Amino acid sequence: MTLRTKLLGPNHPSLAWSNTNLGNVMLKIGHYQDALRFFDQAKKIWDNVNANLSHPNCGLARHNIGVTLLKLGQIEKAQEIFLAALQIREKHLGPTHTDVADSCLELGKLYTIAERYEEAAELLERASSIRSASFGPNHKLTYEAIDCLRVVQWKL
Numbered sequence: 039m040t041l042r043t044k045l046l047g048p049n050h051p052s053l054a055w056s057n058t059n060l061g062n063v064m065l066k067i068g069h070y071q072d073a074l075r076f077f078d079q080a081k082k083i084w085d086n087v088n089a090n091l092s093h094p095n096c097g098l099a100r101h102n103i104g105v106t107l108l109k110l111g112q113i114e115k116a117q118e119i120f121l122a123a124l125q126i127r128e129k130h131l132g133p134t135h136t137d138v139a140d141s142c143l144e145l146g147k148l149y150t151i152a153e154r155y156e157e158a159a160e161l162l163e164r165a166s167s168i169r170s171a172s173f174g175p176n177h178k179l180t181y182e183a184i185d186c187l188r189v190v191q192w193k194l
Contacts, residue, residue: 054083054095061102070109077102094137097126101141108144113152120145136179139168143183150186155194162187 046052061076081099088096100123107116124141131137142165149158166183173180 049083049086051083051087051095054080054087054099057083058099058102061106065102065106065109070106074103074106074110077106091126092130094127094130097123097130097137097141100126101137101144104148105144108148108151113148117145117148117152120148134168134171136168136172139165139172139183142168143186146186146190150190150193153193155190158190159187159194162190 042050042053042056057076057080061073061080064070064073064076077099081096081103084093084095084099085091087093091097100119104116104120104123107113107119120141124138124145127135127138127141142161146158146161146165149155149161162183166180166187169177169180169183
């Protein structure tokens with residue numbers, strides 16, 4: 039990373055992708071603080087490169103931070119960042135994009151943990167609908183959203 043930063047400069051989009059990839063690895067192996075550090079660095083780069091949060095990658099960076107914060111049990115911070123990610127993604131990708139479904143799913147999971155079941159159900163229904171339309175009703179990503187929705191419906 040040091041060499042890439044020296045060659046490309048500290049705000050190059052390639053560094054944002056490198057930080058995102060490293061964050062994903064850290065998240066996968068359970069090193070959440072390290073993941074958060076990498077995702078935060080990616081966010082800073084995307085925000086710097088894209089004035090007024092004018093690119094979907096600004097939403098991606100926030101989504102990744104939200105997932106990590108949720109893993110760390112920081113529900114209030116995660117909610118704030120997920121809502122920002124959802125807003126950016128809806129604005130730049132449209133209301134039926136699969137990345138919007140991802141944000142709806144994660145925010146729905148958060149609301150389930152917080153026992154805000156009505157809000158969770160609304161978001162999980164939306165995620166299920168988008169994923170079903172995009173991937174088909176028998177795709178594993180559609181099933182993931184439907185399974186989360188069933189848990190919430192059982193609790194209602």
